[in-house]
Amino acid sequence: MRIAMVTLFPEMLSMVSDLGVTGRAVRDDRLQLRAVNPRDxxxxxxxxVDDRPYGGGPGMVMRPEPLAAALEAGREFAGEAAPVIYLSPQGRKFDHERAKSLAETPGMVLLAGRYEGVDERLVRSAVDEEVSIGDYVLSGGELAALVVVDAVARLLPGVLGHEDSAEEDSFAQGLLDCPHFTRPEQYKGEDVPAVLLSGDHAAIRRWRLKQALGRTWERRPDLLEALEKRRELTAEEQL
Ligand code: 6GU
Known part of the structure; x- marks a missing residue:
């Protein structure tokens, strides 16, 4: 997948291009990343790249012309059919479903704004979709864009090893993740749950599912309600 990020801070892309699972995806050439600086x-x-807002008020607004040219360069990299996604708190909330659908597209162009935002006419003429990562305000769209890159990249074929398969992850099944334990067997007076040492794989599966359901019920009942609307709980989940 090819992702272009239009940003005044191209160095920020190194967070995903150099490190961890996403860095490996770049080195394995499953993910191609390119920063495009509107200043260029x-x-x-x-x-x-910015100017004072019409009507007055604090802050600056990003000028449309350099952004339009940068987005064009981004499209050249990511593919002419690549959607342009503007990261902004006014956008639709990003979630695992959107990450999955974006992982199906061969390319995308992410627009990260700074200052008070970008000229609305640029949004209307050159942006396909506005996306927010949550109800809080960041100083710029870059961190949000990196969140989208990471969430999408880990769903690309071959990016996660067999061991940390994406199917098991929190939200993949619409549930929170179960708790995890490693050595030592006893830590701060607490034992690893005995079932995890039992070698009984069916029992371990059941325990993990029960934990995931319990945590979701306690912490995110909204997810369970959404899940029940989407599908009936399986026989195993109802136990
Ligand atoms: Cl996408 N951008 C900015 N600047 N702030 C945000 C956001 C995006 N999502 C939540 N807060």
């Missing part, structure tokens, strides 16, 4: 597409002497 300015035509004035001061290379200005």
């Amino acid at each position: 597409y300015t035509t004035d002497r001061h290379r200005s």
Whole structure:
């Protein structure tokens, strides 16, 4: 998959391009990342990417022309059919379902804004979708864009090893994850649950599912309600 990120801070892309699971995906060439800096597409002497808002008020607004040119360059990299996604708190809330559908597309262009945002006419003429990662305000769209890159990249074929398969993850089944334990067997006076040492794989499966259901019920009852609307609980889940 090819992802272009339009940003005034191209260095921020190294967080996903160099490290961890996403870094490996880049090195294995399953993921191609490219930062495009709108400052490189300015035509004035001061290379200005922002200007004062019409109507007055605090802060600055990103000018449409350098962004349009940068998005065009991003599309050249990610593919002419690649959707342009603008990260903004005004967008639709990003979730695992959206991550899954984006993982099916061969490319995307992520637009990370700074300052008070970007000129609305650029959004209307060049953006396909506005996406938020939650109800709080960040200083720029970059961290949100990196969240989208990470969540999508780990769903690409071959990016996660067989061991940490994405199917088992929290939200993959619409539930929170079960608790995990490693050595030592006793830590701070607490034993690892005996069933995990039993070697009884069916019993371990049942225990993990029960834990996942219990935690979801306690912490995120909204997820259980959504799950019941989507499908009947399986016989195993009802136990
Ligand atoms: Cl996508 N951008 C910014 N600047 N702040 C956010 C956000 C995005 N999502 C939540 N807060």
